[in-house]
Amino acid sequence: MTDPSPSETGGVSEADIAIRAEGVRKVYRCYDSALAPAIEALTGRRRHRERIVLDGIDLTIRRGEVVGILGRNGAGKSTLLKILAGTLERSGGTIEINGRVTAILELGSGFHPDYSGRENILMGGMCLGMSRREVASKLDSIIDFAELREVIDQPFRTYSTGMQARLTFSTAISVDPDILIIDEALSVGDARFQMKCFNAMRRLIEREKTILFVSHDVNSITALCDRAVILDGGRIIFNGIAEEAVSRYHQLLFDPHPVTPPPISSSTGDSLRKAPYHTRYGDGPLQLISWGVQGPQGKTTPSVAVGSRCSLFMTLHCHQDIDAFSAGFVIKDRRGIILWGLNNYTAGSRLFAAKQGELISIRVDCTIRIAPGEYFLTVGTALPDGKRIDFIENAESIKIEGEVSVITDSLVCMDESLHMKISRKT
Numbered sequence: 562m563t564d565p566s567p568s569e570t571g572g573v574s575e576a577d578i579a580i581r582a583e584g585v586r587k588v589y590r591c592y593d594s595a596l597a598p599a600i601e602a603l604t605g606r607r608r609h610r611e612r613i614v615l616d617g618i619d620l621t622i623r624r625g626e627v628v629g630i631l632g633r634n635g636a637g638k639s640t641l642l643k644i645l646a647g648t649l650e651r652s653g654g655t656i657e658i659n660g661r662v663t664a665i666l667e668l669g670s671g672f673h674p675d676y677s678g679r680e681n682i683l684m685g686g687m688c689l690g691m692s693r694r695e696v697a698s699k700l701d702s703i704i705d706f707a708e709l710r711e712v713i714d715q716p717f718r719t720y721s722t723g724m725q726a727r728l729t730f731s732t733a734i735s736v737d738p739d740i741l742i743i744d745e746a747l748s749v750g751d752a753r754f755q756m757k758c759f760n761a762m763r764r765l766i767e768r769e770k771t772i773l774f775v776s777h778d779v780n781s782i783t784a785l786c787d788r789a790v791i792l793d794g795g796r797i798i799f800n801g802i803a804e805e806a807v808s809r810y811h812q813l814l815f816d817p818h819p820v821t822p823p824p825i826s827s828s829t830g831d832s833l834r835k836a837p838y839h840t841r842y843g844d845g846p847l848q849l850i851s852w853g854v855q856g857p858q859g860k861t862t863p864s865v866a867v868g869s870r871c872s873l874f875m876t877l878h879c880h881q882d883i884d885a886f887s888a889g890f891v892i893k894d895r896r897g898i899i900l901w902g903l904n905n906y907t908a909g910s911r912l913f914a915a916k917q918g919e920l921i922s923i924r925v926d927c928t929i930r931i932a933p934g935e936y937f938l939t940v941g942t943a944l945p946d947g948k949r950i951d952f953i954e955n956a957e958s959i960k961i962e963g964e965v966s967v968i969t970d971s972l973v974c975m976d977e978s979l980h981m982k983i984s985r986k987t
């Protein structure tokens with residue numbers, strides 16, 4: 562499952578490299594008791610087990626690249642970021658970092674709980690490499706960005722988790738780093754602050770800064786990253802286009818041992834060839850045999866007009882009795898952002914059941930109100946515990962045709978109308 566990144570195959574010049582890790586390893590010594598290290602030191606007899614947390618990480622990141630890191634809990638993501646940020650020693654391998662690095666690793670790390678927010682900005686900023694004068698000159702803008710002026714002289718320990726995240730992010734981003742390393746820090750703040758952080762990150766991206774960030778939120782990965790790597794068991798098991806990484810990460814989460822795909826007979830013919838980054842997983846007692854979009858006349862079509870009625874459908878072949886399952890459809894854009902989705906739970910409908918040998922058709926009738934462009938349909942079925950039965954991510958490409966007349970950037974077309982009302986002041 563390891564794919565070379567475009568940059569690693571494309572012969573990156575030395576001047577273009579922001580981060581280069583080669584053969585990076587992290588091994589922890591695990592002892593069974595608190596006394597064991599002392600006994601080991603005194604007797605010279607080994608009393609520890611080795612735990613390999615990172616096992617030969619090779620990763621090259623070019624200047625201006627935005628790279629996401631995905632992986633299950635315990636995969637080694639935070640360990641890798643800490644090593645790259647220089648806050649944790651590696652056990653082996655080499656690292657080259659070119660540029661000023663700012664890392665947001667653990668919430669409030671480097672911040673003293675008893676010091677006020679203001680004192681922590683000064684201390685934290687200096688820890689991040691700014692001079693006292695530099696931090697002092699940025700103090701107001703940091704406080705304003707964090708929106709914490711009213712409590713800035715209160716002790717840091719009295720801040721809520723979200724407030725701590727705001728102060729941490731605001732201080733870190735003020736450094737104007739060449740390389741920003743972020744570990745899940747954005748997930749803590751409220752939605753409005755998250756949006757502010759994303760905008761700040763976008764501004765860094767526009768200025769071609771390098772960003773490396775860990776998130777379990779796949780939408781942020783596809784929205785911001787050019788490339789993503791998947792870490793598993795301390796190794797990189799995928800390194801490539803962000804959308805494909807997300808697809809493979811879902812497969813890893815929901816079905817690490819994919820079935821051999823059954824023969825495909827999508828009604829639109831070669832749909833899996835048309836839709837890039839498709840992945841199929843599940844252990845298949847219920848097998849998807851066709852799926853797609855039907856136009857107003859009930860004919861399968863690869864394209865529909867904005868605002869027209871259509872149906873999304875899937876046909877399943879049942880190989881054994883299933884008491885309860887859900888079926889779902891998702892539409893994503895080219896960056897992998899989920900625009901719409903529906904399943905039994907979100908539709909508020911009862912779970913389905915099926916008997917061996919049955920052919921089952923499931924359909925969603927809808928009016929397409931998404932801006933013209935190319936989108937991807939994901940179809941799948943799952944058991945009540947969430948285990949995937951047969952799931953195909955990006956199974957079909959759907960072309961939505963029409964004209965976007967007013968706001969050309971908008972993705973969603975609402976059933977809108979514009980009104981004006983004038984009333985006279987008496």
Ligand SMILES: Nc1ncnc2c1ncn2[C@@H]1O[C@H](COP(=O)(O)OP(=O)(O)OP(=O)(O)O)[C@@H](O)[C@H]1O
Pocket residue numbers: 589590591612614632633634635636637638639640641
């Ligand atoms: N000091 C330590 N001693 C021994 N093992 C450790 C130590 N610190 C971390 N580990 C182990 O290293 C592994 C990787 O941890 P890490 O925090 O990097 O994972 P992660 O991918 O960031 O996970 P999560 O998504 O849960 O944050 C875990 O199995 C963890 O238990």
